[in-house]
Amino acid sequence: xxxxxxxxxxxxxxxxxxxxxxxxxxxxxxxxxxxxxxxxxxxxxxxxxxxxxxxxxxxxxxxxxxxxxxxxxxxxxxxxxxxxxxxxxxxxxxxxxxxxxxxxxxxxxxxxxxxxxxxxxxxxxxxxxxxxxxxxxxxxxxxxxxxxxxxxxxxxxxxxxxxxxxxxxxxxxxxxxxxxxxxxxxxxxxxxxxxxxxxxxxxxxxxxxxxxxxxxxxxxxxxxxxxxxxxxxxxxxxxxxxxxxxxxxxxxxxxxxxxxxxxxxxxxxxxxxxxxxxxxxxxxxxxxxxxxxxxxxxxxxxxxxxxxxxxxxxxxxxx
Amino acid sequence: xxxxxxxxxxxxxxxxxxxxxxxxxxxxxxxxxxxxxxxxxxxxxxxxxxxxxxxxxxxxxxxxxxxxxxxxxxxxxxxxxxxxxxxxxxxxxxxxxxxxxxxxxxxxxxxxxxxxxxxxxxxxxxxxxxxxxxxxxxxxxxxxxxxxxxxxxxxxxxxxxxxxxxxxxxxxxxxxxxxxxxxxxxxxxxxxxxxxxxxxxxxxxxxxxxxxxxxxxxxxxxxxxxxxxxxxxxxxxxxxxxxxxxxxxxxxxxxxxxxxxxxxxxxxxxxxxxxxxxxxxxxxxxxxxxxxxxxxxxxxxxxxxxxxxxxxxxxxxxxxxxxxxxxxxxxxxxxxxxxxxxxxxxxxx
Numbered sequence: 001x002x003x004x005x006x007x008x009x010x011x012x013x014x015x016x017x018x019x020x021x022x023x024x025x026x027x028x029x030x031x032x033x034x035x036x037x038x039x040x041x042x043x044x045x046x047x048x049x050x051x052x053x054x055x056x057x058x059x060x061x062x063x064x065x066x067x068x069x070x071x072x073x074x075x076x077x078x079x080x081x082x083x084x085x086x087x088x089x090x091x092x093x094x095x096x097x098x099x100x101x102x103x104x105x106x107x108x109x110x111x112x113x114x115x116x117x118x119x120x121x122x123x124x125x126x127x128x129x130x131x132x133x134x135x136x137x138x139x140x141x142x143x144x145x146x147x148x149x150x151x152x153x154x155x156x157x158x159x160x161x162x163x164x165x166x167x168x169x170x171x172x173x174x175x176x177x178x179x180x181x182x183x184x185x186x187x188x189x190x191x192x193x194x195x196x197x198x199x200x201x202x203x204x205x206x207x208x209x210x211x212x213x214x215x216x217x218x219x220x221x222x223x224x225x226x227x228x229x230x231x232x233x234x235x236x237x238x239x240x241x242x243x244x245x246x247x248x249x250x251x252x253x254x255x256x257x258x259x260x261x262x263x264x265x266x267x268x269x270x271x272x273x274x275x276x277x278x279x280x281x282x283x284x285x286x287x288x289x290x291x292x293x294x295x296x297x298x299x300x301x302x303x304x305x306x307x308x309x310x311x312x313x314x315x316x317x318x319x
Numbered sequence: 320x321x322x323x324x325x326x327x328x329x330x331x332x333x334x335x336x337x338x339x340x341x342x343x344x345x346x347x348x349x350x351x352x353x354x355x356x357x358x359x360x361x362x363x364x365x366x367x368x369x370x371x372x373x374x375x376x377x378x379x380x381x382x383x384x385x386x387x388x389x390x391x392x393x394x395x396x397x398x399x400x401x402x403x404x405x406x407x408x409x410x411x412x413x414x415x416x417x418x419x420x421x422x423x424x425x426x427x428x429x430x431x432x433x434x435x436x437x438x439x440x441x442x443x444x445x446x447x448x449x450x451x452x453x454x455x456x457x458x459x460x461x462x463x464x465x466x467x468x469x470x471x472x473x474x475x476x477x478x479x480x481x482x483x484x485x486x487x488x489x490x491x492x493x494x495x496x497x498x499x500x501x502x503x504x505x506x507x508x509x510x511x512x513x514x515x516x517x518x519x520x521x522x523x524x525x526x527x528x529x530x531x532x533x534x535x536x537x538x539x540x541x542x543x544x545x546x547x548x549x550x551x552x553x554x555x556x557x558x559x560x561x562x563x564x565x566x567x568x569x570x571x572x573x574x575x576x577x578x579x580x581x582x583x584x585x586x587x588x589x590x591x592x593x594x595x596x597x598x599x600x601x602x603x604x605x606x607x608x609x610x611x612x613x614x615x616x617x618x619x620x621x622x623x624x625x626x627x628x629x630x631x632x633x634x635x636x637x638x639x640x641x642x643x644x645x646x647x648x649x650x651x652x653x654x655x656x657x658x659x660x661x662x663x664x665x666x667x668x
Contacts (some may be wrong), residue, residue: 004598019492039462041541064633085648089648089651089652092655093652095648095653095654096651098400098597099602099647100651102595102647103527103645103648104398105595106595106640107640107645107648109636109640110638110643111637113640114346114635114637114640114641116634117637118350118635154509161537168503191652231588234588234589238462238501241459241462242462242463247412248467281478282474283470283471283474286468287466290463290464290466290467291467292448293463294460295450297455297456297459297460298449298453298455301454
């Protein structure tokens, strides 16, 4: 196999795994930029995967070919509402944000599996009949060399993920809303003094992270897993969190990191079939995202600076 | 004074547990189950005969240790989410020593247990030193370390200890915490001597934190690192020390599974949740040794009792996961419970 053939087979495979990470990492960027740590991304993905699959199974006759799209939309809404639990606990009740996030993870899995048992009477749901399919982009897929890599064998949701990343960059850095969001995460008291409603901004950010986490989970469920069980989402949320940090809390950085981690994940699955990587033990590819994140945090790969007020509950009037 | 601070501190976990159980009952009602039958099934599943009781205590054992691990770090102001990974490396180390050597029990068993503690301590040392030297937040590092532990353990089980197998051989009898007389007494539950180690470690934690200068420094750093630094304490050293001791407790929790419950290590697709449940245990136990033991007992009971709920009351086991998650929320949101108490106090005047 020539290098181009290898790239043509591995890039689409990597992007399948990267897309859910991109969505979820963008959610993480919103939440963390507003000053709320979101360890609960994993749970939000679980909730999204669960809702996406169940809705798809239940309403496939009603919506026909639009089913997967409606499913991910519903998953977004439900996960955004679910994220409210994290918001209320960590913003209004001043719970420790990390602890509340851990509880979100427990709760999502508990609810998902409880309802799966309740509704399907077994540990996992049926396989969905209408997932997302890969397709060739009209005309563009005929471009020599890059057509095969970038416009063939991709899910439509993957393009959506990249568009959303650019959109998120625009929202966070080029709009008044984004400026407020960042100021709330850096110095909430100063923001409050300037008339920005800190609580409102943080609620919006956490709910956005819920919506995007739910989107990521449902996209993973409807492109890769195709059913829901206890092992549908195992760590993708935490990898997304790693992507947020590795991408230095920047939407486009998170996009790049998520693609890289998706690449590493797909390599650990398909790597043995590639001539260059067949000699590398799989374990190194598996741990690469995590080791790199630690190195990034330790400042070996450019210093990653967190938003200043990250993790602190804002108490009006406190200095 | 009806609601002094001390009373409120004790009441908060109790109220949280009651609220959690109440929420579980409401969920059962909502789905058409009888909550009384559901909780009766849970109770029977944990205590109705000596086998179930043995299994409950068996489950409590690692929970005590993982709870101690989280609690110990929290007393120094560090949130060790990495207990899960430290449990993994502890489990691996104990089993490795258990299968690799053939020694008299008096050497072999302590060696396997100590290997687990050292492995866990090492896994805690890395985030500790990164926090102390470079100021890297321990939460993210420990999460990453969890996954590294998972995959490395799997690779070592598959490629180093065995030749491509999915589980190791059983450990030698001389490294086992199990005992025939306990097995026979409890109708062959997997209860083992580990509970004694766990309870002893709870005493050790209490002693270190409350009766030694080191413990005073650790707690002092937890309260206020700047003030501690000003009064001449070495804050960095204490941060590393707290993570190392916390990791050692977690490693021992792994040894309980490796040398007691299972007697082997297998390739795992995901986490055991002993470490994550340890966070719940520590929070509910208010980070004290006695509190952790009591909370571990509660969660062990819930987990084992839940296994009986589908057969006896038709309620899915996962209900308990929801209840535990809600208990964590309620404990974590104690601000609002305190606020309610404050209001009651004011109106009482």
